[in-house]
Amino acid sequence: MKIAAKDRMARLIAAIPWIVAQDGASVDDIAERFDYPRDLLLGDLQDVVFFVGVPPYTPDTLIEVTIDDDMVWISYADWFSRPMRLSGAEILSLLAAGETALAFDTQDEAGALARGLTKLRLATGSDANTIDVQLGVGSTDTLPTLRSAASAATCVDISYYSFGRDEHTERRIEPVRFFMDEGNWYVGGYCHRAEAERVFRVDRIDSISKTDVAFSQEPTGSDETFAMADAPRATLHLPVERQRLLDGLPIDDRVDHEHHVVVTVPVASQRWLTQMMVRLGPDAQLVDAPNTISVDLAATAKKILERYVN
């Protein structure tokens, strides 16, 4: 494995304070912790770190590295005695990942994650109110129930609300994959009703119950259904001022012009496309629609307007 000088440096300035704090550590342990190939590590410690210091480069101003058998000791590394500060983005990333995992998993029984997050907050000047990661998890027990069914490989029965189709359905599913996108949790797996792999948004599961029925399928691990690979596509032309309505849509193709945007998006249902065109407004056009779906904006507008006649 070849590692660039800069990347070895990042490892060394993290490893040196750690070795100093441990009062000596084994070569294998250092190699594993800092992802540093053993031979490269030994070479860099003996041939490079040993010569690092500040003028006048007398022994007392040079880092002292002692390697004996399989152990490494480091002393006089005053400048590198503390690890580098975590960047703002790194701290936020750690806290966000930790908070998300806490919400997702009930397995932090020993509380190690919660303790770690608290220490990290204290050391970096944040507190419990400064970061807030909200996830679309719906009812609090839905996600843990899905998770435990996934690890036991047993089916669950769910009542699911499909927003695009505006319908409630009862389904038996085999939960295998979990992921988050645009701040919402999804569960993917075989659906007995569809007789195919499907993806469901967790916060749209109205109710859930466990079963003792084992999975019937080997999971294929495909996330394709999520991108609505088999959904028909429509091409829309909209003024730039209205582009905020595109937030969160899985866009296949997008071309930005000076005053307008042209996008191609998957269409979940006629209802979905109709409401999108109504919201986009008079300056938007449906350039190309699947022939299976017809959108009559004048009739739709008339129908809504009827509700405003008293």
Place this chain on the structure above:
Amino acid sequence: MSKLERLLKLLAVLLDTEQPLAAEDLRRRIGGYPDNDATFRRTFERDKDDLRSMGVDIVVAAVPETEPPLDGYIVNQDDYAGHDPGLEPDELAALHLAAALVRVDTLGDDAFWKLGGTASEAETETPSGTVTGISIGEDAGVLHTAIAERRVASFQYGGVARALEPARMSFTRGHWYVSGHDRARNAERVFRLDRIEGTVDLGPDDAYERQPARGPEVTRTWELGDEDPIAAKVQIDAEVALWARINLRPDEIDVLDDGSVIVHANVTNTDAFRDWVLSFLDNAVVLEPPALRNLITDWLTQVSEASP
């Protein structure tokens, strides 16, 4: 001299010095730089870039007693080193596991090395159901630093120059938001990070007391605006009332006998309000006030006239 040795020596000297050192001075102290002046310049610039890309804050300041002033370089020890949170091995392993589960795009191994590295590959095996989707941009990192160090953040938003005392970062519905006291408006405000225009600049440390701040109400998009508040009543039919029951607080809705709900909305963004009401098509109607009913009917009339 190898590049690795040169970079380590450069960093050691920059941390050790008590006053800024000129490039020539650093060249002499470190040794091992090319003899040719132009080549030295290029190599030295690249070394500085490498250290900076690792997150080392190299301060440029005038070398004392030089006339005309000469650029000097120094790294402040307290800026370089962080406070060690003192994580126990199980806490670090739990964080590492969380990072494997959630996969935040900006979170690399470097962050864990700084915390002492993680012990075993076995413990970091990706759990079933890896999650993706939290993305942290540069502004999010900068604003989090601002909160931690209580520094005022200046940026442009909605065409207005803001001076924010940031108090809270929220990740919700796939976006980061920052909230706090906006000095420009003298009021609490919420900003969506990807709509900040240009860069975020931070003022000095400890510039304000951090006050508890509300997070964004992304569900209530009609509240995300600067307009004078209008109280509105919207009726949503039973077929689609689930949306309101899932997303709104019980005190914001009245459930009627036929299963439909009345939503009481406090509107400060009329465009977003219209977008929301129309998402229900003919399953929702604005009951009050007349001005917002007209907003919907005028829009629909235009849509109708524009459609072929």
